[in-house]
């Protein structure tokens with residue numbers, strides 16, 4: 001990407017960097033205050049999370065994700081979600097001969113996690129194609145990079161097939177609050193722990209969530225995993241002994257973030273406005289936007305090699321992410337993130353016009 005970034009930086013009005021999904025808006029005051037007032041942290045933090053944090057996570061699942069009744073032993077905070085994604089296969093004891101399935105257009109860390117464990121990563125969206133050796137299935141809805149959403153039936157099909165294979169399902173749901181088009185305009189994006197998916201049985205199922213995007217907390221490293229109590233207990237044991245303890249001030253900040261829905265709605269409106277400007281500008285520029293019905297990205301193609309589009313955009317001072325960074329199946333796609341200020345998004349739209 002370096003030569004393209006250099007080209008984009010040479011634009012007289014500066015670069016518009018839409019290549020990574022790093023939040024640009026401020027962390028909410030109430031969250032910063034909660035962190036600041038928890039800085040006397042002389043004792044070790046609880047790997048399991050404080051009882052208050054676990055209760056808040058459980059209430060949040062009920063209120064925002066349609067998942068009632070999660071008990072204390074079904075939730076666990078993590079140090080951001082990337083570490084969990086990267087280490088989960090190893091923490092579950094996977095190794096040589098095992099398969100980790102992930103989406104065809106995928107956040108690269110799913111495959112990294114398989115590699116760390118010595119397992120094999122297989123990119124597949126069709127449960128019928130998942131190999132017999134599959135031990136872990138990553139779902140990602142809404143998806144990064146493509147903004148695809150799995151509805152209740154899609155989730156249930158994935159769960160049924162994984163159970164047939166004896167595989168764990170880990171559903172990475174960090175963009176769930178950002179539904180835009182189609183049915184997701186009015187309806188929440190479902191969780192893998194939704195009772196319509198599980199029929200009350202959470203065995204083998206984990207939902208992974210992060211506060212990085214919804215609360216502009218990427219620098220805090222604040223996330224959690226929930227689901228099957230047996231798996232959570234196992235992860236807790238491993239994480240205790242491996243020192244994977246979310247810092248106490250961050251746990252306090254998470255409580256503040258998860259107890260307030262207003263800042264999440266306000267942030268969503270910022271992204272909605274940016275998307276409403278960027279999407280038509282990309283279409284006018286000759287791009288077809290695929291999927292992208294939810295999430296933080298626009299996934300599009302001009303029907304030519306991704307690197308050609310990356311080059312054209314760089315000449316306009318706009319940096320995008322090339323499809324090949326998300327697997328081998330989308331050589332002509334590029335990903336554009338909505339994480340730029342209103343001013344930079346307006347600049348991008350003007351240049352595309």
Ligand SMILES: Cc1ncc(COP(=O)(O)O)c(C=O)c1O
Pocket residue numbers: 021079080081082083085107140143144172174209210211212218222223
């Ligand atoms: C699909 C997906 N999962 C997980 C993460 C990691 O987020 P964090 O480590 O900030 O919680 C990201 C970050 O971009 C992501 O896109």
